[in-house]
Amino acid sequence: MDKATKSVVIVGGGTAGWMAAASLSKFLAGHDISITLIESADIGTVGVGEATLPAIREFNHYLGLDEVEFIKATNATFKLGIEFQNWHQLGNSFFHPFAGYGAPMHGVDFYHHWHRAKVEGAAGELGDYCLATQLAMNNKFAQPSMNNNNPLSVFNYAFHFDAIAYARYLRQFAEQAGVKRIEQRISKVHVGVENGDIESVELQDGRVIAGDLFIDCSGFAGLLIKKALHVGYDDWRHWLPCDSAIAVPCQSVADITPYTQSIAMESGWRWRIPLQHRTGNGVVFCSDYMSESQATDWLLGQLDGEPLADPNVIRFITGKRQKMWHKNCVAIGLASGFLEPLESTSIAMIQNGISHIHQFFPFAGIKQIEVDEVNRLNDLQYERIRDFIILHYCATQRIDTPFWQHCQRIDIPDSLKHKIELFKQRGHLIKYDGESFERDSWLSILSGMAIMPEQVETSAQMMPQQQLHQQLQQIQHAIEQGVGFAGSHAAFINKHCKAGA
Numbered sequence: 498m499d500k501a502t503k504s505v506v507i508v509g510g511g512t513a514g515w516m517a518a519a520s521l522s523k524f525l526a527g528h529d530i531s532i533t534l535i536e537s538a539d540i541g542t543v544g545v546g547e548a549t550l551p552a553i554r555e556f557n558h559y560l561g562l563d564e565v566e567f568i569k570a571t572n573a574t575f576k577l578g579i580e581f582q583n584w585h586q587l588g589n590s591f592f593h594p595f596a597g598y599g600a601p602m603h604g605v606d607f608y609h610h611w612h613r614a615k616v617e618g619a620a621g622e623l624g625d626y627c628l629a630t631q632l633a634m635n636n637k638f639a640q641p642s643m644n645n646n647n648p649l650s651v652f653n654y655a656f657h658f659d660a661i662a663y664a665r666y667l668r669q670f671a672e673q674a675g676v677k678r679i680e681q682r683i684s685k686v687h688v689g690v691e692n693g694d695i696e697s698v699e700l701q702d703g704r705v706i707a708g709d710l711f712i713d714c715s716g717f718a719g720l721l722i723k724k725a726l727h728v729g730y731d732d733w734r735h736w737l738p739c740d741s742a743i744a745v746p747c748q749s750v751a752d753i754t755p756y757t758q759s760i761a762m763e764s765g766w767r768w769r770i771p772l773q774h775r776t777g778n779g780v781v782f783c784s785d786y787m788s789e790s791q792a793t794d795w796l797l798g799q800l801d802g803e804p805l806a807d808p809n810v811i812r813f814i815t816g817k818r819q820k821m822w823h824k825n826c827v828a829i830g831l832a833s834g835f836l837e838p839l840e841s842t843s844i845a846m847i848q849n850g851i852s853h854i855h856q857f858f859p860f861a862g863i864k865q866i867e868v869d870e871v872n873r874l875n876d877l878q879y880e881r882i883r884d885f886i887i888l889h890y891c892a893t894q895r896i897d898t899p900f901w902q903h904c905q906r907i908d909i910p911d912s913l914k915h916k917i918e919l920f921k922q923r924g925h926l927i928k929y930d931g932e933s934f935e936r937d938s939w940l941s942i943l944s945g946m947a948i949m950p951e952q953v954e955t956s957a958q959m960m961p962q963q964q965l966h967q968q969l970q971q972i973q974h975a976i977e978q979g980v981g982f983a984g985s986h987a988a989f990i991n992k993h994c995k996a997g998a
Contacts, residue, residue, distance in 0.1 A: 499861070499862035499863075500709060500862050500863075501709075501860065501861055501862055502530060502709040502710050502858070502859045502860060502862070502863075503529065503530055503531070503709055504530065504531045504532075504533070504707070504708045504709050504710070505521060505525075505530060505531070505532045505533070505708060505709070505710045505711075505712065506533050506534075506535065506698065506706055506707075506708030506710070506711050506712070507532065507533065507534040507535070507711075507712045507714055508535050508683065508698065508711065508712065508713055508714060508715050508720055508721055509534075509535075509536055509713065509714035509715035509716060509720070509830075509832070510534060510536030510664060510668070510678075510714070511536075511660075511664055511714065511716065511830070512660050512663060512664050512830065512844060512847065513714040513716075513829045513830025513831070513832075513847045514534055514536060514664070514712075514714035514829075514830075515534070515663075515664045515665075515667035515668045515671060516556070516664075516667060516844075516847050516848070516851060517712055517714060517829055517847075517850075517851055517854075518532060518534045518667070518668070518671040518676045519560055519667040519668075519670045519671040519674070519676075520556070520559070520560065520851050520855070521851075521854070521855075522670075522671050522674035522675060522676050523559070523560055523561075523674065524855050524858070525858075526674065528860070531677070532671075532675070532676045532677070533676070533677045533678075533679060533706060533708070534671070534676055534677070534678050534679070535678075535679045535681060535683060535698065535700070535706065536678070536679075536680065537680065537681060537682045537683075538680060539682075547657055547658060547659065547660050547770045547772065547777045548576060548579075548655070548657050548757045548768070548770050548777075548838070548841040549576065549655040549656050549657070549658070549841055549844050549845070550595075550655050550840075550841055550842065550844070550845045550933075551595050551653040551654060551655045552655075552845050552848055553655055553656060553844060553845070553848070554653075554654075554655070554656075555848075556848050560667075560670060562670070564994075565993065565994045567666065568656070568658075568990075568994040568996070569994055569995070569996045569997065570662060570663075570666045570996075571656075571658035571659050571662045571663045571666060571996075572658065572659050572662060572772045572773040572774045572775075572996045573656045573657060573658035573659075573772065573773065573994075573996075574656065574657045574658075574753050574755065574771055574772055574773055574986070574990060575638050575654050575655075575656060575657075575755045575986060575989070575990075576595075576654060576655040576656055576657050576755060576756060576757060576841075577594055577595060577596075577629045577630075577632060577633040577638070577652070577654055577755045577756050578592055578593050578594035578595050578596075578629060578630065578633055578756050578757075578941075579592070579593045579756060579757045579758070579759055579840070579841070580592050580593075580633070580756050580757070580758050580759070581593065581759050581760075581761070581889075581942075581945060582758065582759070582760040582761065583760055583761040583762070583895075584759070584761045584766075584889060584893055584895075584945070584946070585892075585893060585894060585895075585945060585946045585947060586893075586894050586895060587895070587897065591622075591624065591941070591944070591945030591946075592624050592630045592633060592634065592756070592941070592945075593840075593938060593941040593942060593945070594624070594627050594629035594630045594633065594652065594937075594941065595629060595652060595653040595654055595655060596627050596628065596629035596630070596651070596652030596653060596937070597627070597651075597652075597935075597937045598611065598623055598624075598626045598627050598937060598940065599611060599626040599627075599649075599969075599972050600649060600972070602960065602965075602968060603959065603960060604956075605954070605956045605957050605959075607626070608623075608924065608940055609924055609953070609954035609956065609957035610957050610960070610965060610968075610969075611623060611626065611969070612924055612949065612950060612953055612954070612957070613953045613954075613957045613958060613965070614965055614966060614969055615949075616953055617962065617966075619962075619965075619966045619969070620969055621973065622944075623940065623941075623944045624941075625973055625976075626969070626972050626973065626976065627652075627976070628649055628650060628652055628976050628979050628980070629652040629653075629654075631976050631977070631979075631980045632755065632979075632980055632983055633754070633755055633756045635980050635983075636752055636754055636755065636985055636986055636987075637755070637980060637983040637984060637985055637986060638654075638755045638983065638984075638985075638986040638989045638990075639979075639982070639983040639984070639989070641653065641654070649972065649975050649976060649979070650979060654755075655841070657757065657770045657771060657772055657777070658772065659772060659774075660844075679700070679704075679706070681700040681701055681702060681704070682700065682701045683698045683699065683700060683701075683720060684699050684700060684701045685698070685699040686698050686699075686720065686721060686724070686725035687699065687705070688725055688726070692824070693726070693824050694824045694825045695708070695711045695721060695725060695726070695824065695825055695826055698711075698721075708825075709825065709859075710825055710826075710827070710859060710863075711825060711826045711827070712826075712827050712828075712829055712854070713826055713827065713828040713829065713832040713833075714829050714830050714832060715832055716830065716831040716832060717813065717831050717832075717835070718832075719818070719828065719832045720832075721826045721828070721832075722818055722820075722823065722826055722828040722832050722833070723818070723832070725826075726823050726824060726826055728818055728819055728820050728823050728828075729818075729819040730814065730816055730817070730818055730819060730834075731816045731817050731818075731819055732814055732815075732816045733815045733816040733817075733883060734814060734815055734816070735907070736815075736883065736887050736907060736909065736910065737815040737836075737837065737883070737886060737887060737890070738783045738785065738900075738903065738904075738907075739765050739781045739782055739783045739815070739837055740783060740784055740812065740813060740814065740815070741781070741782055741783070741784050741789065741792070741810070741811065741812055741813070742779055742780065742781045742782075742810075742811040742813065742837070743779060743780050743782075743789070743792050743793055743796055743808045743809065743810050743811070744777070744778070744779035744808070744809045744811065745778055745779065745796060745797070745800070745804050745805075745806060745807070745808045745809065746775045746776065746777055746778065746804070746805045746806055747775065747776050747778055747800040747801055747802045747803060747804050747805055748775060748776070748801070748802030748803045748805060749771065749772075749773075749774070749775055749776050749801070749802060750801050750802040751771075751776070751801045751802075752771075752985075752986075752987065753771045753773065753986055753987050753990065754771050754986065755986040757769070757770050757841065758770075759839060761893075761895070762780070762782075762795065763786075763787065763795075763898045763900065764782050764783050764786035764787035764898060764899075764900040765780060765781045765782030765783055765787065765792075765900070766780070766781055766782075766839070767779060767780040767781070767795075767796060767799060768780075768781075768838065769801075773990065773995070773996045774996065775805055776800075776801055776802070778796060778799070778800055779796070780792050780795065780796045781837050781838070781839070783900055783903075786898070786899055786900040786903075787900075789810060793808050793810075796808065813835045813837075814835065815835055815836060815837060816834060816835065817833065817834030817835075817875075817876070817879040818832070818833045818834055820872050821833045821834075821850065821853070821871060821872055821875040822853075822868045822871045822872055822875075823868075824863075825863055827850070827853075827854055827871075828850075829847055829850040829851065829854075830843070830846070830847045830850070831843075833846070833850060833875070834846070834879055836879070836882055836883060836886060837886065839886050839889060840882070840885060840886060840934070842882050842886075842933065845933060846878070846879070846882070849875070849878050849933075850875065853871045853874060853875065856871075857870065857871050874931065877929075877930055877931030878931045878933060880910075880912070880931070881929060881931045881932045881933060881934075882933055882934070883910075884909075884910055884912055884913040884916070885933075885934050885938070885939070885942075887907075887909055887910070887913055888913065888917070888939070888942055888943075889942060890904040890907065891904065891905075891907060891909050891913075891917075892917075892942065892943065892946035892948055893905075893946060894946070894947070912929065915927070916929075916939075917943075917948070920939075920943060920948070920950060921948065921949075921950060921951055922950065922951060922952070923950055923952065923954065924950035924952075924953075924954055926939050926940070
């Protein structure tokens with residue numbers, strides 16, 4: 498355990514493997530530590546993680562990637578948030594932006610002022626006071642303002658991109674930085690009898706690759722963390738019953754929207770992710786209430802254009818590995834757990850895992866106290882995202898099918914129950930340790946599901962009514978002006994970052 502780390506072996510490529518390789522190649526630059534990545538092209542990857550959170554920009558910036566070059570290389574488009582259709586009720590929609598709402602007034606959060614005006618019948622919907630939401634709903638995009646004195650113009654964005662192209666892009670970066678790639682299947686994993694560490698992996702051609710630290714990016718297979726080290730898995734299907742997905746790309750025939758769409762259906766939901774060269778589509782469903790053939794037929798009937806590939810069926814168990822780090826193995830990506838892509842968290846969780854490796858990299862050897870801390874942080878992050886996703890299912894008013902009736906009967910985690918009840922009482926939202934989503938994200942879902950506090954916050958009642966109503970109107974007017982100045986999303990891409998044919 499005290500042996501200094503001189504070699505890192507990454508098992509598996511794809512998005513997780515090459516993100517880990519690229520990031521570690523930069524992080525370990527100047528240290529005498531080798532990085533080897535082993536992958537096999539004939540295994541394939543899940544490859545549906547095409548929508549991201551704004552944190553991906555921080556990752557790319559850390560690597561020093563040029564944003565325009567990255568967009569062109571991955572056929573990326575911009576993402577201002579997610580539109581949710583039919584989640585609250587059939588025919589209803591709302592938007593979750595990567596931005597806040599309005600601006601504080603007299604030291605009181607905007608939400609409390611808005612809630613007061615809403616009760617008084619003098620306010621629009623919460624999304625009316627968010628520039629990112631209004632840009633998205635008008636299919637427009639502009640770079641956020643750098644003027645922090647104008648909070649209405651400050652918002653964030655993420656991307657939709659071709660995940661396979663992104664992995665290929667990062668592979669080039671990593672190999673130029675010295676990462677050694679081996680194209681080969683692994684036939685055997687050698688585990689030490691005395692200490693239980695992974696000593697080496699044996700390839701099909703007979704070569705043996707030894708390492709000090711192993712990173713398992715082998716996807717659902719969990720070749721190291723699951724099959725070799727036998728680390729258990731926490732099954733969360735009693736909270737999140739969907740267990741299947743089907744993905745298929747299609748031709749782009751509609752406008753390139755600057756947002757992801759999540760459309761609730763009879764027994765789950767479907768996604769629509771617009772890229773420059775195609776549109777990504779998929780359904781996430783519960784096999785107890787919908788068959789694979791039913792889901793496939795339904796999905797193919799909803800496509801904008803002609804399908805570009807056969808439907809890809811993915812079976813999963815929502816949950817997490819009981820230990821992300823065990824012995825000298827760290828699991829990243831699908832090997833460490835899976836949460837359905839309802840809020841585009843897959844790549845963000847890869848980033849979280851990589852950041853833990855950076856923070857606690859075992860330069861002088863693996864210390865159990867550090868391993869325990871990484872596992873504690875990882876558990877927290879998974880549980881907080883789990884709660885946020887459960888919120889979408891438990892807050893709905895839909896009871897029109899057996900699946901949605903089942904969702905209404907789910908006994909949600911106490912951490913989520915407490916958070917919702919406190920919000921219902923006073924409009925206050927707790928931010929627990931390990932939260933990935935900010936308060937405004939929770940407000941987006943709660944308000945979109947028509948969950949409102951039972952009382953107006955006292956501090957929001959101090960402003961004269963006429964003054965409050967005037968300020969809300971001024972905010973809406975300023976946002977309308979901002980939307981008017983912006984051009985279309987497609988025009989922005991064509992002008993600044995259009996990918997080659």
